[in-house]
Amino acid sequence: MAATLPGPSSHALPPITTPRNNAGPSQPPSSSTLITPHTLALSLPHPPHADPLVDALPYQLLLAEMPATLRHSARRAIRRRKALLRDMEEAGLAVEAEESSGAAAMAKEEEAELEARMESVGASVGANLAERLSRDRPPLNSTLDVLKFLCKDFWIALWEKQVDGLRTNHRGVYVLQDHHFKPLLRISTPHGTASAAAIAKVYLPHSVGLLRGALARLGVQATVVAESGGQAGATGASVAATTFHVRVASAGTPAGSGSSAANLGANVS
């Protein structure tokens, strides 16, 4: 399957071989100049082989800088929200009292906001990436198909390997295991080496978001929880061992537990 441009039977616009030069010096200006490389790329089906590439390092450095950047922006958003609440209070409107305002509470709120942002960035990327990847493949008919696709193609696109193990209880719960989860390997940050647990805390939400976003875009509403060896205080290779627990929204709850997906993770399997 070496073709890069679609053949005459495709749905694409008529092929334009030199989109940048379609108004040559001797030709009068025409509306074909509206077809920029951008619009052309949007109109054609996206051939997997023509996927443009960049060096991996800028992406890795971008990821490395994301937490600090988002923490700063989260602080700004928190400040703005608090100022708004104060204004409302002063204006005489009833306002829900803030639970506590100590430094510890502030730090906790900041962490929560950072985590939410890491996850949200992940979700947006995950959704778009899943859509792109699934476009040229046969349709995914069942939730299990979706999960298998994520465990293979999606995982490879992001982390250059497949998931190491997928289990399900056939009642809407899926457990994905990656023994060498790439984001947790070779950990180093621009701000000095931090413990594996701290790294995991910051980057796992991003990965959870990637997965959750991909699932949602592929039609599967689910909650996703991750746990890694790093969180349990383990050392050595198991630091990078990560498990994702996916619970599909319509799944029946296990008898009597009323538990959230987080509790499933606590069970050592």
Added chain:
Amino acid sequence: MSATAKQFKAAGDDVWKNKTDKISSELFTMTYGSLVIQLIKDYQDYAEVNKQLDKMGYNIGVRLIEDFLARSNISRCSDFRETGEIVAKVGFKMFLNVTPAVVHHDGRSTASGTASSSSSANTNGSAATAAPALGGQEFSLILDENPLSEFVELPPDAREGGLWWSNVLVGVLRGALEMVQLQTAPYFVSDVLRGDEQTELRVRLVKFLDEEAPPADD
């Protein structure tokens, strides 16, 4: 293209082909895009977003340069002109797989409006920091391809509000060049995302930094 420019281009192509660990450009674009959007939501101030992108870029740039030097084996530039050529043909090529056009402005030309590349007053490629007159030396990078902005469309208020979508590049260049003793002020002049005709990133040389021991790196 001059002989050295060809060499730089060949060097850039070589690093890209042989010494690069590659990922999908879309993944990079999407990640950057989601980040910018989140920053816009949080700061609600486009000037502030520009500033934060610059800051983030700076941190990325100071690390990127180490990798650049290790992988490209490019020796020290003899003048700022060469810096511009190397940034475009080797730097951009090996990291983003694009090669912006370079236009040199040495601030001394009196040509009508358009940038001219009048011959540099620098003599041979001496490795010493022979400081040429800093008559506003600048180079422009004309990005006709920009992985950061693929498929991006700016809403009108972002355009009017002065957002430079790819402002991280300003920081990256500033940080990277600072680590090789060049204090620069990069800035966007125009961006096709804002409806301009081209995307131009101009880099002004502020001064040569004195040689000093590199900061302790731990």
